[in-house]
Amino acid sequence: ILNVEQSPQSLHVQEGDSTNFTCSFPSSNFYALHWYRWETAKSPEALFVMTLNGDEKKKGRISATLNTKEGYSYLYIKGSQPEDSATYLCAFRTSGSARQLTFGSGTQLTVLP
Amino acid sequence: GAGVSQTPSNKVTEKGKYVELRCDPISGHTALYWYRQSLGQGPEFLIYFQGTGAADDSGLPNDRFFAVRPEGSVSTLKIQRTERGDSAVYLCASSSGTGVGEQFFGPGTRLTVL
Numbered sequence: 001i002l003n004v005e006q007s008p009q010s011l012h013v014q015e016g017d018s019t020n021f022t023c024s025f026p027s028s029n030f031y032a033l034h035w036y037r038w039e040t041a042k043s044p045e046a047l048f049v050m051t052l053n054g055d056e057k058k059k060g061r062i063s064a065t066l067n068t069k070e071g072y073s074y075l076y077i078k079g080s081q082p083e084d085s086a087t088y089l090c091a092f093r094t095s096g097s098a099r100q101l102t103f104g105s106g107t108q109l110t111v112l113p
Numbered sequence: 114g115a116g117v118s119q120t121p122s123n124k125v126t127e128k129g130k131y132v133e134l135r136c137d138p139i140s141g142h143t144a145l146y147w148y149r150q151s152l153g154q155g156p157e158f159l160i161y162f163q164g165t166g167a168a169d170d171s172g173l174p175n176d177r178f179f180a181v182r183p184e185g186s187v188s189t190l191k192i193q194r195t196e197r198g199d200s201a202v203y204l205c206a207s208s209s210g211t212g213v214g215e216q217f218f219g220p221g222t223r224l225t226v227l
Contacts, residue, residue, distance in 0.1 A: 004155070032213050043116060044156075044204070044218040051213055089155055099214055100146060100169065103155030 002026055004092045006104035013080050014112050020076045021107040023090030027071035031095040035064055035075055038106070039086045047075075047088075080111040115139070117219035119205050125225045126195055134190040134222045138207030145188050146206040146216060147180055156204055162188060163210065195226045 004025045013019050025033060032051045036044040048057040053068040061078045077084055087108045091101035118137045126132050138145050144163055148156035158172040162182045170180075177195075182188040192199055202223050206216040 006155075034215070036218070041220065043220045046215055046217065049213050049215050091155075093214070098169065099144065099163075099208075100158035100161055100172070101148075101156075101216060102158070103148075105153065105155045 002092060002094065002102040004090065004102050004104040006088075006090055006107050008107060009105070010108040010110070012110045012112060015080060015082060017080050017111075018076065018078045019080055019109070020074050021088055021109075023073045023075070023104055025071050025073070025090070025092040025102075025104075026094075027069060029094045029096065030068045030071075030092075032093045033066055033068075033073050034091040034093070034101060035073070036089040036091065037086045038089055044089065077109075080109075082111045082113050085109055085111050117205055117207050117217055119203075119219040119222050121222060122220065123223045123225075125227065127227050128195060128197060130195050130226075132192050132195055132224065134192075134203050134224070136188045136190070136205030136207075136219060138186065138188070138205070139217055140186075142207035142209055142217075143185070144208040144210040144214065144216075145182060146208070147188070147190050148204040148206065150202045150204060150221070152201075159190070192224075195224075197226050200224055200226045 035047040038044040050066040055066040087106040089106045091103045147159040150156040161169040165185045177193045180190045202221040204221045206218045
């Protein structure tokens with residue numbers, strides 16, 4: 001059974017604050033690590049797919065890093081805005097024939113104006 | 114272009130009833146996935162289709178759950194004799210099946226079993 005953990009479970013920050021969350025995953029049989037942003041009543045939105053150790057990805061104010069050897073990824077949000085409020089999910093895909101994603105339980109971010 | 118769509122968006126049923134949940138994937142995507150998200154947890158894998166066939170159904174919790182994709186496009190998840198524990202958000206995702214296999218999700222169907 002693959003174990004993907006995210007911390008913290010929830011987070012409240014003030015508008016303008018920068019924040020980061022952690023995703024830990026198995027360090028063996030790594031294929032890819034996905035980050036999704038999920039707002040209530042909407043589809044989970046793909047943020048990043050990361051495949052290489054040391055990968056850093058950036059999309060606007062959001063960035064992510066990947067360490068496959070130790071099994072963790074960080075998601076950073078710079079200058080949080082109320083519209084960043086959502087649940088952020090990471091998902092691990094193992095190498096081999098299995099194609100499904102194993103998700104963490106998410107970090108629920110609330111950005112207060 | 115059109116994303117993944119799911120119908121209905123909400124479904125309320127009584128214990129013991131049969132339900133069908135529908136997923137329309139992105140046009141041309143050969144891979145289709147069903148996941149289930151229970152309260153306080155991340156989405157959990159149920160079943161994966163490559164084309165018309167179920168390539169991996171190891172996540173289906175028991176034989177009350179069944180899914181089909183007869184023409185390799187639309188898929189239907191069928192739940193017989195629903196139980197209160199089946200209440201969850203059912204998510205569908207599709208993928209082109211190539212490269213890293215990025216999965217694009219629909220908005221989900223929220224199933225409530227009374």
